[in-house]
Amino acid sequence: MASAERDRIQDAETEASRGAEGATTTSHTAETAADPEHWLRKVVLFLSGQTISLFGSMLVQYAVLWYLTITYQSGVVMMLAALFGFLPQAVISIFGGVWADRHNRKLLIMGADAAIALTTLALALIMMTGFDAVWLIYLTMALRSAGAGIQMPAVSALIPQITPTRSLMRVNGINGSIQSAMALLAPAAAGGIYAWASATTGGSAASLVPIFFIDVVTAAIGIGLLAFIPVGAVRRASDVPTGYFADLVDGVRYVAHHAFVRWLLVVFAIIFILTVAPSNLTPLMLVRSFDAGEQQNVVFLAVLEVSFSIGMVLGGIVVASLFAKRSRIAMIVVSSLVFGVLSIGLGLSPNVWVFLGFMFLLGLSVPFFSTSSMTLLQETVEPERQGRVFGFVGIVMAVAMPLGMVVFGPLADAVPIELLLVAAGILTFVVIGLAVWLPAGRRAVSAAREASRAKDPATRAVAVESAMQREDAS
Known part of the structure; x- marks a missing residue:
């Protein structure tokens, strides 16, 4: 992805010169390097295993939330669920990103999946004894979140390790569509299993136990498929050994000094605070504002997730087939503004069907933001630093969403959720507008124009970096 690390202590001319030289080297490497051996087979196995494992995780996520x-x-209660479900990931991601750059990413993913599955199995066995205190659910959410802090940077960095640069956007788009297709099945399956178990147990927490066991099985299948993929450790640009702490400091300095990566992380934070956090209250709004009784509520909650997932499937297909060569940053900015419009629409929904329609449109918009942003980072950051950069992405996401819930969660008990969604949508317009209008945003837009002119995906990293350097020098 980006060129060599830049140090602000150096003067502007030296910094620009070093950056341009590093960008040229990156371009040459990207254009001349051969495709990874048997890359298509590796990608198919990897995405299949991760999708199956994700399906089990989705079952747990939906059932616990409902x-x-x-x-x-x-x-x-929803605020606490967000805190326990995301903050541990933020803490562990600080170290997870370094581990992903120092160790075999495949083994990290397998170990994290196994730890999450064992935690879930332990909770299921405890609940079978009749002990179902809510703090136990929060504790399990926290442990699963910590596992995600190890897994997320490794997964995001492994995809470009086994995929040719020219195919990254399509693979990421297809990955999003496959996972979204599974997400169509997950809420329906979770709803059916949860409703059956709830009727059997009288609505107690024991109704979650069958879903926990399914999650353990899907994790085992995912680990088994990943075991068949030969993946080595990342080869560093320098053969000089470095310590763990030195790698951690290098990652912090890289993100702090790389204007484009820093800007993109700010946009991530904005979206997760003003869009993802309020959207976590939509199930609560559905139950409060469109209450149809406990059994019907479960059905509508499942339909809510299915509507969102159908949108994500279609959005992923559109991005992979029609927008693979479009400007990544333009897609990020436009989709962010669309999130604001849809948040206002959700808040103003007069009935449940309009509400579900806006959730579908929200899902349709997500791949335009997530796929383009992940691909842009994979194209712009060097392979030996991708784990640390994606670790910081995980930190931003894991901190920003709970931070938003700390504000929106308690407010949801004092003011209508509809009002919160409208306010969040308006704030999204304002803050994204500032992010584009400020100097860092203008540099990013300039980089997007340069990247859009690059015919070969392998040269986009050079276009982005060169544009950022010219803006910095001016």
Whole structure:
């Protein structure tokens, strides 16, 4: 992805010169390097295993969210679920990114999946004894989140390791579509299993146990498929050994000094605070504003997730087939503004069907933001630093969403959720507008124009870096 690390202590001319030289080297490497051996087979196996494992995780995610929503109907409870579900990931990602750059990413993913599965199995066995305190659910969410802090940087960095640069956008788009297609099945399956178990157990937390066991099985299948993929450790540009702490400091300095990566992380934070956090309250809004009784609520909650997932499937297909060569940054900015429009639409929905329609459109918009941003980072950051950069992406996402929930969760118990969604949509317009208008945003837009002129995906990293350097020098 980006050129060699830049140090602000150096003067502007030296910095620009070094950056341009590094960008040229990156371009030459990208254009002349051969495709990874048997890359298509590796990608198919990897995406298949991750999708199956993700399906089990989605079952747990939906079922736990629905149980907490229906049982407590409290914004504070939803806030605590967000905190325990994301903050541990933020803490562990600080180290997970370094591990992904120093060790075999395949083994890290397998180890994290196994740890998450064992944690879930332990919770299921405890609940079978009749002990179902809510703090136990929060504890399990925290442990699963910590596992994600190891897994997420390794997964994001492994994809470009086994995929040719020219195919990254399509592979990421296809990956998003496959996972979204599984997400169509997950809420329906979770709804059916949860409704059956809830009727059997009288709505207690024991209704979650069958879903926990399914998650353990899907994790085992995912680990088994990943075991068949030969993946070595990342080869560093320098053969000089470095310590763990030195790698950590290098990653922090790289992100802090790389204007483009820094800008993109700010946009991530904005979206997760003003769009993802409020959208976590949509199940609570559905139960409160369109209450149809406990059994019907489960059905509508499942339909809510299915509507969102159908949108994501179609959005991923459109991005992979029609927008693979379009400007990544333009897609990020436009989709961010669309999120604001749809948040306002959700808040103003007069009935449940309009509400579900806006959730479909929200899902349709997500791949335009997520796929383009992940691909742009994979194209712009050097392979030996991708783990650390994606670790910081995980930190931003894992901190920003709970931070938003700390504000929106308690407010949801004091003011209508509809009002919160409208306010979040308006704020999204304002903040994204500032992010584009400020100097860092103008540099990013300039880089997008340069990248859009690059016919070969392998040269886009050079176009982005060169544009940022010219803007910095001016």
